Amino acid sequence: MKKLALVCMLILPGFIVAQEKIVPVPASGNVTLPLDEYNHLLELASKPPRKPDIPPVPFTMKRAELKFRVSNDAVQGSVQLQGEILRKGATKIPLTTGMAILDARQEGKGLPLELENGIHTAVLTGPAEFAVTLDAGLPLNIEAGRASFTLPVPSAGSVRLTLLVPGDHTNVRVSPGLITSESSQSGQTSIEATLVPGQPASIWWTTREVALPTIPKEVRFLSDVKTLVSVSEAELRIAVLADITVVQGEPGEFKIEIPAGFEVTATTGPSVESSELDGGVLTLKVNGPALRTHQFLISMEKSLTATKTDAPFLSFQNAQRETGEVLVEGAGTIELTASEGGGLKRMDFKETNGYLRSLARFPMQAAFRYHKQPTEKPALSLEWTRFPDSSVLAAIAERAVVTTLVTTEGRSLTEVRLTVKNQAQPFLKVALPVGASIVSADVAGQKVKPVEGPDGNRVPLLRAGFRPVDSYTVSFVFMHSGAPFAKKGGSDLSLPKMDIPITLLQWEVFLPEQYKVKDFGGDAIAANLLPPSSMDVSGAEEDGDIVGGQYYVRHIEFGSLLPGELGGIIVDPSGAVIPNAQVTVTQVENGSTRKAVTDSSGRWVVSNLPSGRVKIAASAPGFNQFVMQGNYDGSRPAPLNFALNLGTVAQSIEVSVDDLSLSGRNISTLTTLEPGINQHEGKKKAAPQMNAASSNVTNLQQRIAGVLPVRVDVPRAGNSYHFVRPLVLDEETKVSFSYKTK
């Protein structure tokens, strides 16, 4: 291989050099090569050398700059062409046509041109870049009121034209082409344009179209200034809505005197280009001098240290006529006295301009109008007495629905679900019973982490970006280890103190079914002690029978009904609300009907219903129709919640009850009824299902023993007992009872 390399070094350069000159005879000697290698070398040596690439065009014209001036009856100027010759040697370059060429130069030296078929051509040597300048002239066509010429445009990559024509603001047109700038100075109009390469451009202008200098007319305008004066706790705020009507001239700016002590906080208006405050004068520059109307909104404020002040009047300088209105409003509870002078006339504030009134946010105190006269200066003195604000409630729980499951070991798991309205309270403070701990909490459907402090747990009610305007749900689950159940004895349960008032608390307690429970005491009323008409909850145990129904309905909440109203919530068998269900309430005595449709929460309500026997029919696509008859007492309205069975609307379930108010209530057993059976039978049928052992009990045991998941539901198993307590005000709720094994 070393030998081969040596041969290559010796022979190959020889072959290459041989293309240019005679190959020198190598020094004598012998080299031994294998035949294949020798043949390969011969093959390589016999290949023809590569020829250099020939450019596809002999030259390129990169750009052309045309500068012409129109004087007398001719157009004169220069054409500067820049390009590159790509080929070696002399190349003919066509430069221009249709022009009278006065001179041609290349790099300051004269350049001979050749006229070939009407095209001025230069012979230039390449390869090299070139720049040629031609002095040229063109004929100008002058007609009555119009001048024009045709400009041959070189075929360059880009062509720019600069043209000077006589006259100020001469309206020059170029076609094809685009005028990119136009200016007028010293009796001449200058335009710059981009032309289409290779296409002759027609250029013309109207010779009479010369803008005469105009004498600006004196600006005259009228101002109508509507002022809102807001007296708040610490500031006097002014919002001025100004309407300017220009009757003559083209104002470029308006000047307003700003009263001393005020800080301008905002200046807006559709025509406002900029604003500047200098020396107590606010200058508004406008971008449409020809506009006939302008609207401005100027706001300003100053701090208040006393309980009296003078209201400011903004005035536009040089206004021909000034009119206006002043509306005074007071934030908070104030008693305000306004003393007017200087042509102010008191007016009913309901007669003030609608836009001015719509700026107001607080109770209106006084209103005035004025038409400023040269001899008068409107004045308004304000004096007020401010009353402190009463304290009000920042948050309330309109309802608390509590569910507790107690095991025989005495452990309990309790869910407290609050329907909260909250304006500002950041936390719900929960003081749990001793030994209890919160295992999960959520606010408006989002899990939250309670904070534990020395005085209790705090559930965050508000967070960044969460500012509800209506009620929302706050729930938490806590676990408590109590004493195990013995064969017989007494026990008690308690709910935590919460620092927002609860208007109505409903508590359902599930106790082990192997115990008989009695002697309820405590703060809450056992529902089995309540007369039927007073309940708006159901599910109480009565003589061992379940009077309510399945638990899911109990957790649906319906607001208070006013006397004369009848309403409730409609759910499906799974407990989900049914929106858009049709409800018809018919007065049996006279056949008069009232109709309602359930909203997205399954709620319906009819109003102005007199007492008497009524028939209620409810239907929804995909469900059996439900019909119910009963006596309605308008003075004791109570929510009437019921469930619709799955099925076709052709089927219906009819129920008759003596007193609809006693339904008070959830006709949830209907979910287990077959058509044609009455409610009482349904209850008995449902009872065994309710008392059946639940696998949830096992789940609870596992949860209490092991690691709790993030989300904890309270299982419902065993015997259910209901309690109610109105008006729970930052206090514990306790229930006590005695028990013994069955």
Next chain:
Amino acid sequence: MANIEEARYQVLLSSEGKSIVQARYAVRNNQRNFLMITLPSGATLWSASLAGKAIRPGQSPDGSLLLPLDKARTGEEAPEFAVEIVYLTRGTAWNDKGQFKLALPALDLPVSRTGLLVYHPPLFKVTPENGAFRMEPYENPTSIALNPPAGGLGGVIGSSSPTPKPAPASSDVDAKDESRLRQSQAATRLLVDKFRADSTAGKRAGILPVRVSFPAFGPSLYLVSELTGENKAPTADLTYQREKKAGGK
């Protein structure tokens, strides 16, 4: 002048001595700045609203509430609007039987007629004593301002006043002026809307009360009275007795 055509109270009494009172007044006014309400001693104001809009009343030096009133246009009959307050009182817990004096607020305006719906603890029988109030079958309020809007579910009524629509141009202006007027009004409306959206000036510091729905719970009595004088606090005297039939705690 101003007057209250109708006052409606809903009261929920608890046997623990607490009570929540919702007071609604149908007010007509064209001159008065405030309605002064003196709550019963020891009462705590929970919420207040004027024509459905939550407000925070002021407090006069003697502790009375001052609710700023809307004034009607002079020379026209003042329209009715509703003033509502909800407050809480705490008293002593009820025994098995006894008497209860339900004191209501005193107003600085005369009240033409008053309706009082009392929800009492379910385990007690409550009967009214002779006095200014007498028992009657329940009737809805006659004042429009106190009746809930049709189809409503007790939702919040009222909002800030919207930007007015442009007034129709008068017929004697020519088309050009009319067009100019429309442009001017549209521009003004935009300015006002922007100001209202941007302005924090009108957002007063402090909290407004939550709107409290009255918790109607338990059996009820409906009592009425007429012609309550100004600055007079009406009271209803009630006797109560624990019902044996319902059992006891």
